[in-house]
Amino acid sequence: MIRFFCAAIAILGTSHIIVVSQELAQAERLTVDDTTKRDYTVQYSVAGRTVSVVVPTLTKFDSRVLSTVDSDAEAHGFIYRYAIQNVGMSKQSIGQFEMTLHLGVTVDRPAGWKSAERPTTASWIAASDRSAIAPGAMLDGFAVRSPYLPGIAYARLRGWGQAPTVPPSAPAEVRNQISQFLAADVVQMFVIAPMIAITSGESGELLIRRVQSHFVDHLGQHPFAVAIMGDFEAAALAAREGKASAAEAALRRIATVARSRNTALESSNLDTALSITSTYLANMVR
Secondary structure (H helix, E strand, O other): OEEOOHHHEEOOOOOOEEEOOOOOOOOOEEEEOOOOOOOEEEEEEEOOEEEEEEEOOOOOOOEEEEEEEEEEOOOOEEEEEEEEEEOOOOOOOEEEEEEEOOOOOEEEOOOOEEEEEOOOEEEEEEOOOOOOEOOOOEEEEEEEEEOOEEEEEEEEEEEOOOOOOOOOOOOHHHHHHHHHHHHOOEEEEEEEEEEEOOOOOOOHHHHHHHHHHHHHHHHOOOHHHHHHHHHHHHHHHHHHOOOHHHHHHHHHHHHHHHHHOOOOOOHHHHHHHHHHHHHHHHHHHO
């Protein structure tokens, strides 16, 4: 179950039924178990009788991810910091946090958590149930350091607990489809992360075009994306003509629109991302 939510907030969804396979018997399906709100009851047929097995999931929580970006003068880059809140009505602690990145980073972690960095991901896992983020709690200390400018990335959260397993007695087709379902059983949202490379010798216009492409690709036809297209164009043209103040003003207009709209990101995060980009641009084109 993958859920996308605005403003980097994930909220518990409504109950529903997911059919495992149209080719299988009607009894072979997944149904929400209302007693736990997030576990699933798998029903399937074996030798003419119906078998029901509860498959626990790792998404029985509401969450919010807050992110900030600061300059890292010592490393000539930026520090991206994250705080995770587990909303009080949640039924499960949060034990995993992962982001998809296009660029390598250095990872910092809070006490009681393990971290890993790979070419395309940064991930954190609680070392024990005592370190996991309990309902009603907030934990900071998650951070990545990078020389690259902020953009949009996907963050994924999972609850603390044993990884769900597929009932071994289920038919092969049922096991395969349940496995695919459970692999996607994450809370997913947008966050700010290092996504835009700074290329030596690149013109201000080209940098703005890449920033524009990155944000528009992620926001698609969202009204916010449409609203900022003109200002991106104005900033690119001003940079081509060496008008740093005009280019920066156009980018800050985008940030103003971000603060006034319900976007696919927290407005403060988007404002921070574009403010940093505009400041870098102004220094580069002078």
